[in-house]
Amino acid sequence: MKKVFIEGAITPEFIAESLAKHQTKHSIGAHNMFLGQVRADEVENQKVKGIEYTSYVELANTQLETIREEAFQKFNLTCMHIYHSLGFVAAGEVCLFVFVSASRRKEVYAATEYLVNRVKEEVPIFGKEIFDNETHQWKINQ
Amino acid sequence: MAVIRYFGQIAEATGCTREQISLVNSDLKELLQTLNEQYDLDRFQKHIAVNQVLVNPDKACLIKDSDEIVILPPYAGG
Numbered sequence: 323m324k325k326v327f328i329e330g331a332i333t334p335e336f337i338a339e340s341l342a343k344h345q346t347k348h349s350i351g352a353h354n355m356f357l358g359q360v361r362a363d364e365v366e367n368q369k370v371k372g373i374e375y376t377s378y379v380e381l382a383n384t385q386l387e388t389i390r391e392e393a394f395q396k397f398n399l400t401c402m403h404i405y406h407s408l409g410f411v412a413a414g415e416v417c418l419f420v421f422v423s424a425s426r427r428k429e430v431y432a433a434t435e436y437l438v439n440r441v442k443e444e445v446p447i448f449g450k451e452i453f454d455n456e457t458h459q460w461k462i463n464q
Numbered sequence: 465m466a467v468i469r470y471f472g473q474i475a476e477a478t479g480c481t482r483e484q485i486s487l488v489n490s491d492l493k494e495l496l497q498t499l500n501e502q503y504d505l506d507r508f509q510k511h512i513a514v515n516q517v518l519v520n521p522d523k524a525c526l527i528k529d530s531d532e533i534v535i536l537p538p539y540a541g542g
Contacts, residue, residue, distance in 0.1 A: 358542045377541075378471055378534055380516050406541060418542045438542065446511070447541030448472030460473040461540040 326386050327408045331415035340421055350400050350423045354430035356438050358418030360411050368453035372412040373461060378446040389440045397433040399424045406447060466529055472537040478503045492525040511536040
């Protein structure tokens, strides 16, 4: 089982390191990354200062494994990585990192969108948007 | 005792993340009805998992005393 969940924000250093690890794989000709960043939305004069993420991890890992397998069947990919934060992620920080690599570029564009959509729709992750004044609302994916 | 787990705003509504309930030949629908009377859960959209598998709450499903039932609010990943 690939590790997906990371405590806290996904750092730029982690993302750069992930890319560096693939530079020895010379069959790869195209990488594509999706980075989801926490927005400081404003609701009734209160600004979101961050999102507290929780997950039903046991089911999330099963769903992610299925999504990974189906994406490998659908697209001709060399590598695929999905990372999502748990715990508090401040506005401006990255909470979702999807990274796919293939020999050519067409596959990676389509695969990235496919993976991001499926993660958002099918993986039991919950987000509590915390405002500056410590009140909160629950995030719902549109 | 069956274990019931709650996440996100559903855990906020129930005031706990898990509780144990003694069940004898109970149906999932009946259990959800009981929980709704207690916590008013019908106001939420939700997914239900029994022993880590998502189930359709409208279909008949017998619940055993050893089962884990999980009530999940809408997903919000990303």
